[in-house]
Amino acid sequence: MxxxxxxxxxxxxxxxxxxxxxxxxxxxxxxxxxxxxxxxxxxxxxxxxxxxxxxxxxxxxxxxxxxxxxxxxxxxxxxxxxxxxxxxxxxxxxxxxxxxxxxxxxxxxxxxxxxxxxxxxxxxxxxxxxxxxxxxxxxxxxxxxxxxxxxxxxVDPAVETADASALAADDPRLQTDLLFCSKSHQYTERGQLVSELREHLPADFRFHTPGMFDQPTLWGRDYEHKLAASKMGLNLNRQEGYQWYSSARIAQMAGNGLLVFTHAAGRFDDFMPEETLVYFDGKDSLEARLLEFHHDDDKRRHWAARCRDFFHREIxxxxxxxxxxxxxxxxxxxxxxxxxx
Missing domain, CATH: 3.40.50.2000 (Glycogen Phosphorylase B;)
Incomplete structure (x- = not known):
């Protein structure tokens, strides 16, 4: 055609x-x-x-x-x-x-x-x-x-080429425990959630937030390198609760083998298999699930690998x-x- x-x-x-x-x-x-x-x-x-x-x-x-x-x-x-x-x-x-x-x-x-x-x-x-x-x-x-x-x-198999799920937590190539990239501040209050997480997560938990808190935004190869060096990714939309809506970051993170945390209100469990995306419904459940997977690296790798495979195969x-x-x-x-x- x-x-x-x-x-x-x-x-x-x-x-x-x-x-x-x-x-x-x-x-x-x-x-x-x-x-x-x-x-x-x-x-x-x-x-x-x-x-x-x-x-x-x-x-x-x-x-x-x-x-x-x-x-x-x-x-x-x-x-x-x-x-x-x-x-x-x-x-x-x-x-x-x-x-x-x-x-x-x-x-x-x-x-x-x-x-x-x-x-x-x-x-x-x-x-x-x-x-x-x-x-x-x-x-x-x-x-x-x-x-x-x-x-x-x-995902594009020629773009999302990294696989963080294949790397153990102690691999020196993994420099970030949790990644959230953002530069949008209109129509959202997600910055408050990110701030609270920064205060409550353990001091040795490497939570990186390019584009926020006076940190430079990442583009191009710099962004791709950052994804490849991160264990887990936070998929915070500016507003939650819309059916199947997400920022494009969900595919960028999942396709590169990061374990992705996303709000349950998006209803992605309608078509995503179990043990792929990690769902939360507020700060407390998000923090608990982050620490759960942070301390169980085999579980983190298993869920992230299943999610990456599903995105590359079906989305x-x-x-x-x-x-x-x-x-x-x-x-x-x-x-x-x-x-x-």
Missing amino acids: RIIHVDNHQQRKYGHTRVSWALKLYTGLVRAGHNVLAFSDRDVAAFEAPLRIRELGRKKTNLRLLQTVEAFEPDLVVIGHCDLIDNETFATIRQRHPDIVIAACNNDPLFVPTNAANIAKRCEIADAMFVSTGVDDLQIFKGKRAGLWHMPNP NNTLYAQYIVESAMHLPYSHNYVWIK
Whole structure:
């Protein structure tokens, strides 16, 4: 199938990139056997704009996408967080090419008002909308053009290559007992929980929090090295309680063999096997479970290895990409996707 993937492909990062779900989707589409053309709206806008001022290139970028569709003749257009592309441009694509299917993807939380508005806007023009929150919580967008689908946070076997579960606690390559990376402070009170953990965990418990408490944020290879050197990871979302919603860090940590602690309110036990993710419902239960696995290294390695194996086998980016294609195009499913209910 011929696919145009419109998103921020980070071409101007010159290698110093974030771990990007958009790039994982692109490589997953290619691995699934599709002919995929990447259209990076932010990079095109900067290239086309006077003085490289991105906003000044917005109009030209929309015209370039129309030009690209004419030349490439895709069967499917997959759109991500491409805020520089207007709905009117996708309406023009549909008018000129009524057989093209448009699938929109959004990996940000519903509790951020601007993001919920973006999802609602794309639901007006897309045929299918894929969101990293479960379908139960997507009913607020029901009644628009787009069908509503959940999409998970996938691992990429070429990105999540480390395996901390294979290392014993006394291995010198493991420099961190618990890792939590964050730089977002809006719409959240998770900083209070992190502060309380720092106060109550034993003095010799190596709890590292890049991006918080005046510590520098980690990007690119620095972040990858940190993941590979950590035993356990804390998956704190800015707000909890949304069905199957998580920051993309859940796949980054699980895929690299860290033992992942996540709030029970996310209901990941709907499709995750037992003895994979570790669930908690508050500070006391989190602290107790952290110490439990900290003092039982065989248990830590066993759970982390099972979780890593499950993510790489069942929530990898090839299956993820093919699920998006099959759902958007109303094709028979080629795999028993674990997150489908």
